[in-house]
Amino acid sequence: MLNKPTLRYGQIWNINFGFLGTQICFTLVMTNTSRILSALGADTNELAFLWLAAPLAGLFMQPLIGYFSDRTWTRLGRRIPYILIGLVVSAIMMFLMPNSYIVSRIMPPVLAGVSILFLMQSAFNVSMQPYRSLVGDMVNSKQSNQGYSVQTIVSNLGAIVGSCLPFLLAYIGFSNQADEGRVADSVSVSFYIGIGFLVLTNLWTCFSVKEYPPQLFEEYNRSESANKEENATSTDNKKTIITILQLSIVQLFSWFAFYYIWVYATDGIAVTVWNTSDPHSVEYNHAGNWFGILTGVYSVIAAIFSIFLPRITDKFGRKNFYSFSLVLGGIGMLSMFFIHDQYLLLLPMFLIGIAWAMILTMPFSILANVVPSNKMGLYMGLLNITIVIPQIAGGLLGHFLFENVAGSRPFAMFLVSGVSLLIGAVSVIFINDPVKKTSR
Numbered sequence: 001m002l003n004k005p006t007l008r009y010g011q012i013w014n015i016n017f018g019f020l021g022t023q024i025c026f027t028l029v030m031t032n033t034s035r036i037l038s039a040l041g042a043d044t045n046e047l048a049f050l051w052l053a054a055p056l057a058g059l060f061m062q063p064l065i066g067y068f069s070d071r072t073w074t075r076l077g078r079r080i081p082y083i084l085i086g087l088v089v090s091a092i093m094m095f096l097m098p099n100s101y102i103v104s105r106i107m108p109p110v111l112a113g114v115s116i117l118f119l120m121q122s123a124f125n126v127s128m129q130p131y132r133s134l135v136g137d138m139v140n141s142k143q144s145n146q147g148y149s150v151q152t153i154v155s156n157l158g159a160i161v162g163s164c165l166p167f168l169l170a171y172i173g174f175s176n177q178a179d180e181g182r183v184a185d186s187v188s189v190s191f192y193i194g195i196g197f198l199v200l201t202n203l204w205t206c207f208s209v210k211e212y213p214p215q216l217f218e219e220y221n222r223s224e225s226a227n228k229e230e231n232a233t234s235t236d237n238k239k240t241i242i243t244i245l246q247l248s249i250v251q252l253f254s255w256f257a258f259y260y261i262w263v264y265a266t267d268g269i270a271v272t273v274w275n276t277s278d279p280h281s282v283e284y285n286h287a288g289n290w291f292g293i294l295t296g297v298y299s300v301i302a303a304i305f306s307i308f309l310p311r312i313t314d315k316f317g318r319k320n321f322y323s324f325s326l327v328l329g330g331i332g333m334l335s336m337f338f339i340h341d342q343y344l345l346l347l348p349m350f351l352i353g354i355a356w357a358m359i360l361t362m363p364f365s366i367l368a369n370v371v372p373s374n375k376m377g378l379y380m381g382l383l384n385i386t387i388v389i390p391q392i393a394g395g396l397l398g399h400f401l402f403e404n405v406a407g408s409r410p411f412a413m414f415l416v417s418g419v420s421l422l423i424g425a426v427s428v429i430f431i432n433d434p435v436k437k438t439s440r
Contacts, residue, residue, distance in 0.1 A: 002216070002219040002358045003140060003220065004138070004139070004140035004141075005140070005145065006140065007116070007138065007140075007143060009150075012139065012143070012147055012150050012161075013150060013154070013222040014205060014208040014209050014276065015117060015131075015134055015138055015139070015147070015150075015205065015209055016131065016147075016150050016151045016154045016205075017109065017154065017201055017204050017205050017208075017310075017411070018083060018127070018201045018202035018203075018204060018205030018206065019128070019151055019154045019155055019201075019205075020154045020157055020158045020160065020197065020201045021158065021194075021197040021199070021200060021201030021202055022086075022127050022128055022131070022158070022198060022201075022202065023056065023123070023154070023156075023159055023162065023196040024159075024161045024162040024163070024165075024194050024198065025090060025094055025157045025160025025162065025195070025197070026128070026158070026159075026199045026325075027158060027159040027161075027162030027163050027189055027295065028162040028163075028165065028166075028191055028194045029054075029093075029097065029117070029124075030042075030054075030262050030295075031162070031166075031262070031266075031288075031291060032162050032182055032187050032190075032288065032292075033051065033054075033262075034264075034266050034267065034288075035050075035097065035178075035183075035187070035266050035279060035284070035285065035288040036113060036123075036183055036187070037050055037110060037113050037114070037268075037282075038098070038105070038108050038279035039181065039183055039280065040100060040101075040109040040113045040181060040424070041109055041110050041181070041206075042110050042113075043271065044264075044267050044408075044410060045399055045402055045403065045408065046387065046392060046401060046430060047263050047264070047267075047398070048259075048260070048263050048264075048397075048398020048402065049395050049396070049397050049398060049399060050110065050113075050114050051119035051259070051262075051263050051391070051394075051395055051398075052189055052225060052392060052395035053115075053116075053117040054115045054117060054121040054385075055119035055121075055259075055388035055389070055391035055392045055395065056388070057117065057118050057119075057122040057124075057125060057390065058121060058125050058384060058385075058387065058388035058391075059385060059388045059389070061122050061125035061126060061129070062125050062381040062384035062385060063378065063381035063382055063384070063385060064241075064378055064381070065082055065125065065126055065129045065130065066129055066133060066378045066379070066382070066384075067072045067378050067381065068082075069082050069130055069133060070133075070375060070378050073214050076211075077132035077210070077211030078137075078209065078211060079131075079133055079134045079137065080130075080209070080211065082126055082127070082129075082130045082208050082255055083126075083127050083130050083131070083202060083205065083206060084202075084206060084299025084387040085126055085128030086123050086124065086125070086126030086130075087127065087198065087199065087202045087203075088296055088427035089119070089120075089121060089122075089123035089146025089309075090123040090124055090126075090127060090198060091195050091198055091199060093119050093120030093123055094120065094191050094192075094194055094195045094198065095191070095192070096116050096120075097113070097116050097117070097120060097191060097197065098183045098187055098188035098191045099183075099188070100112045100113040100116055100183075101119070101181055101182060102189070102418055103115070103116065105241070106111060109181055111127055111361075118331045119257060121128070123386075124426075126198050126406035127202065127434065128395070129380065129381055129384060131151065131174060132151075132364060132380045132384070133380050134209070134211075135147040135148060135151055135364075136367075136368050136371070136380065137211065137212065138209070138211070138212070140186075141288075141368070141369065142366055144368045144369060145310040145313065145314075145361075146310055147308070148361050148364050148365045149307070149309050149310055149361055149365075150308050151360075151361075151364075152302065152303070152306040152309070152357055152360045152361045153303050153306045153307060154191075156299040156300070156302040156303035156356075156357070156360075157298035157299075157303055158197075159292075159296065159302075159346070160296045160299045160303065161189075162194060162292075163244070163292040163293065163294075163295035163296040163299060164293060165190035165193060165194070166184075166187050166190045166289050166290055166292050167186075167187075167290070167292050167293050169186040169189055169190055170184075170186040170285075170289055174186040174189055174242065175280055176285045176286065176289065177280070177281070177282045177285060178279070178280050179280075180280065180283065180409055181354075182286050185319065186289065187288075193409075197202070203298075206348045207333060216271075225422040227251065235425070236283070239372050239376075240367070240371050240375075240379055242432070243367055243370050243431075243432065244379065244383055244386065246430050246431045247366065247367065247383065247431060248364045248389075248429075249381075249424075249427040249430055250322075250326075250395070250427045250428055250431065251363060251387060251390060251424075251425050252386070252389070252390045252427075253390070253420045253423045253424030253425070253427060254326065254355075254359050254390070254393055254420075254421060254424045255359075255386075255387050255388075255390035255394075256390040256391075256393065256394050256417075256419040256420045257329075257333060257416075257418070257421040257424070258328070258359075259390065259391045259394040259395075259419070260355075260394060260401075260417045261413075261414070261417050261418075262400070262411075262412075263277075263334065263394075263398065263414040264402075264410040264411075265291045265294070265414075266284075266287050266288045266291045267287075267335075267411075268336075268410040268411035268412075268413065269287045269290060269342070269408075270283065270284045270410075270412055271409070271410060272339075272411045273287065273290070273340060273341065273345070274286055274287050278403040283285045290342055290345075294345055294346065294348075294349050295400055297346055297353070298349040298350075298352040298353035299353065299356070301349065301350050301353025301357075302353040302354070302356040302357035302360070303357075305354055305357045306355065306357045306360075306361065309357060309358075309361060309364060313362075313404050317433075318362055318365070318366065318371060318433050319428055319429075319433050320332075321358065322358050322362045322428050322431075323425045323429070324356045324406065324425075325354045325431045326355050326358070326359075326421050326422070326424045326425035326428065327421075327422060327425045328351040328354050328355055329352045329353075329354065329356070329421045330355075330418045330419070330420075330421035330422035330424075331351055332348035332349065332350070332351030332352040332355070332418075333348065333352065333415075333417040333418035333421060334414065334418030334419070335348045335351075336348050336411075336418075337412065337414040337415050337418075338413055345403060349432070355421065357361065362384060363374050363386070364380070364383065366431065366433055367379060367380070367383050401416055424432075
């Protein structure tokens with residue numbers, strides 16, 4: 001009976017390297033969508049609803065891609081073909097997003113931006129979901145934490161680059177002011193650079209990683225099935241579904257919190273730090289660029305923290321530190337409401353970064369230890385639904401919360417995010433983690 005080989009660190013990096021370019025582009029979209037839509041004419045109280053295009057794309061695409069990639073075998077493998085398809089469509093949409101005015105000739109500008117956002121997020125999901133499954137396919141159970149930890153490191157490195165690009169381009173002289181119905185040059189050029197990273201890194205993974213052939217994969221699968229006692233299929237499926245449901249409670253409050261940070265942070269700090277709400281002003285775009293820097297900082301912290309994550313969770317237990325990290329992140333988000341200096345806003349990012357590292361790593365790592373190997377893509381897709389459902393809920397509730405809880409003050413949504421993350425920390429208690437801490 002064969003076991004999956006122990007991979008070299010470089011091999012694990014190759015598996016995840018394409019995630020770098022995808023995450024650069026994903027972060028560019030997440031940190032700039034609000035100001036792009038605002039520049040196209042969207043009102044602040046509409047933003048949470050308009051952002052629904054992103055999670056709705058994930059809701060439909062992630063389980064479908066997971067299901068079909070589990071059943072796909074080609075000369076290139078079963079995950080790589082989907083990564084290539086996602087790459088092509090993502091690159092096209094990345095070009096169109098800052099040039100939405102081209103599409104607005106045939107439809108209203110805001111609708112054009114939202115339509116492109118939906119198609120782009122769909123393409124991102126076609127690429128990103130197979131990367132989650134690829135780690136589960138290629139990495140043995142002993143290296144599972146390391147595999148997803150590296151993916152988190154790569155993801156956060158991409159987030160650092162993507163979030164800082166508009167700020168850096170504005171610093172070296174690109175225009176940071178948007179004309180009516182257009183996007184500032186500092187943003188549009190950032191998207192073009194992102195396309196370059198997207199193509200190069202994804203092609204690197206596609207050509208450097210050779211997926212296990214079907215016969216060999218079946219041997220590894222049978223071995224891991226024996227190790228996980230997966231002979232009783234119905235029992236294993238039930239265990240996996242229960243784990244997903246337990247994780248979904250934590251995911252609900254975690255992604256609900258970050259959704260409102262992404263949607264309202266630019267408008268929030270534009271008011272509290274730069275005293276403006278005009279989306280065409282230089283000050284507003286300074287706020288947008290600074291939110292990119294804040295995102296970069298918490299991504300740096302998450303990337304560094306992810307390096308030590310396997311040791312920390314082995315010592316203190318995954319559940320214990322998962323909960324503790326969400327408490328830290330909740331405190332960080334709450335404190336943003338009280339800070340009115342752009343540089344002091346950097347401090348909460350240290351706490352948020354620790355939480356972000358755990359949110360990106362722990363759910364997938366916990367699930368990988370119980371999921372049947374031959375259904376890795378399907379169940380990873382189902383887990384990804386627990387990421388998009390909270391964002392859909394956030395989009396549907398956003399208008400109500402913005403007007404009735406936050407008093408139409410975008411910076412007050414930081415309080416909503418902080419409380420949500422604290423509830424998520426408490427919810428970790430419901431997770432039944434099969435892996436216990438290994439040392440004291």
